[in-house]
Amino acid sequence: MGSVARAAVDQKLAVAKRCSHEGVLCGAKAAAVASVAAAVPTLACSRMLPWARGNLNATAQALIISTIAGAAFFIVADKTVLALARKNSFKEG
Known part of the structure; x- marks a missing residue:
């Protein structure tokens, strides 16, 4: 190959x-924002709603939050x- x-x-x-x-x-900025935005309702629901309190353990909550952050x-x-x-x-073409 030539130098050009x-x-x-x-x-x-x-x-x-x-x-x-x-x-x-x-992507990292979006993941940080998405994890906070997902953590607040996930943790609030798991504390307040009886179904979520009984069925969403800490692993499930972490999985929900990390999945949303990864997707974002x-x-x-x-x-x-x-x-x-x-x-x-477009610049080069």
């Missing part, structure tokens, strides 16, 4: 790394990476 081609590949790799890093940061992370990270990739492809 290698520079273009290196530039594309740097853009891809930046996009993925921004996706991870946005992956959805936001994926949308962020795709949006940045789309924006960068």
Whole structure:
């Protein structure tokens, strides 16, 4: 490969790394917000509602909260990476 081609590949790799890093940061922020937003009603229901008090132990509560946080992370990270990739492809094209 020539030096021009290698520079273009290196530039594309740097853009891809930046996009993925921004996706991870946005996903982590969304996961933190989603876990708080899920924890409040989950814990409140498990203390107040008789059915939830009897059927949702600590493991079930943690599973509900972590599932929502994980889903929020992956959805936001994926949308962020795709949006940045789309924006960068229009710049180069």
